[in-house]
Amino acid sequence: MPCRCLESKILFNTEALEKMVYDPEWVLENEEAFWSEYPSQRYTRDWSEQVKYPIDYETWRATVKEWSEVPTKTRHGMDFLKNAERIIEGRQVFIDKALPHVCSYLPDNADLDISVHFTAYVPPRAFAMGEIVINMTATYWNNNPDNILNTMVHELFHVGYSYCENLRGDNDEGPLIDIMRNIHNEGVCTYIGYMAQNIFPAPDEKDYDMLNNTKDIHRHHKNVNEILSKLGSITEEELDKLSWDIGVMERSYYVTGAHMCRVIEEKGSKDALKRTLIDGPRAFFETYNDLVTEKEKLFY
Structure with missing residues (x-):
């Protein structure tokens, strides 16, 4: 077929x-x-x-x-x-x-x-x-x-x-799933671009530079956990601003999400990463957390 x-x-x-x-x-x-x-x-x-x-x-x-x-x-x-x-x-x-x-x-x-x-x-x-x-x-x-x-x-x-x-038919709603979806969506798209550099090199893509730098990966991971820790303790408007400023403008959602994809493909399999696209953002986070140490996990 x-x-x-x-x-x-x-x-x-x-x-x-x-x-x-x-x-x-x-x-x-x-x-x-x-x-x-x-x-x-x-x-x-x-x-x-x-x-x-x-x-x-x-x-x-x-x-x-x-x-x-x-x-x-x-x-x-x-x-x-x-x-x-x-x-x-x-x-x-x-x-x-x-x-x-x-x-x-x-x-x-x-x-x-x-x-x-x-x-x-x-x-x-x-x-x-x-x-x-x-x-x-x-x-x-x-x-x-x-x-x-x-x-x-x-x-x-x-x-x-x-x-x-x-x-x-994803009907899951709420601040947590919105953040997860953003990280999953932007992360996997960044990762697919990162893996396409042998086809279309991107020497000026800053996200890829950060993906190649362990310190940057740890910094963005910490940022994401910090945002997740604010759920329920700040207003929706404050959370949106934090997501935009740190997750989007500082690229923490992109770099962390792409790193999660890399971990899933390298420690799990390509099929495992593909399954997260069908199963959704929660499955993406669960799959990643199952493959890493306690220190590397994302908490939500």
């Missing part, structure tokens, strides 16, 4: 990026139409609302205006545009290399049909919410398209995680 996952259709959409590069004057004159009609911009608004990170439209307007004053010939020669063109032209290469790696950690029937939308000058460098959005002007990429391609592997796995979540 053919593997549905490997047959997934991944489309690239550059409409918003092209509009900003070739017709920034229109973008400025039709701001609301641009943000409401182009998928990359709509999804960015959804992201902003979901994570409670406001879009600074004033700065965005100033940036687009400054960009519009750059001579057209100069615009066309910008590194971020060249990188975008290289990625678009290599779409099939990305699919041929990324899909087998991603699908090897997912059920055979996983459906990863998705569009990747490329844009510029939005707050996040990349995210998967509804579909995948990549900000080509993010300085984080360091003008290296391989950094972007590796992140696309990470974001593509978010689609797989959502598929598994829908498959199991």
Whole structure:
């Protein structure tokens, strides 16, 4: 029986990026139409609302205006545009290399049909919410398209995680499971990207540097246990802020979750890690804790 996952259709959409590069004057004159009609911009608004990170439209307007004053010939020669063109032209290469790696950690029937939308000058460098959005002007990429391609592997796995979540009909709710889900989701996506470095090297990915540093792993592990220890003793708003500041911005959820995945695959098996995607975040934590010493456990 053919593997549905490997047959997934991944489309690239550059409409918003092209509009900003070739017709920034229109973008400025039709701001609301641009943000409401182009998928990359709509999804960015959804992201902003979901994570409670406001879009600074004033700065965005100033940036687009400054960009519009750059001579057209100069615009066309910008590194971020060249990188975008290289990625678009290599779409099939990305699919041929990324899909087998991603699908090897997912059920055979996983459906990863998705569009990747490329844009510029939005707050996040990349995210998967509804579909995948990549900000080509993010300085984080360091003008290296391989950094972007590796992140696309990470974001593509978010689609797989959502598929598994829908498959199991996860109705578990509450602050604890929200934290567990965040660590599981971001952790496994970070780990899949980390394991894809032989395909798409990511020399500038700070999460991977921390995954290779024992002191950083211990620091993030301590941070996560500290957040978990606050459950029930601080308000939901305070917990959300702690999760955002430490778990997301300081990357403790990403690094700890990815390390947990590595432990499960290396001390258990790849199948054991795959099973956590079907069984859910609680099973992920239990599987990890069963494989480590008391000092390495996460307490909840």
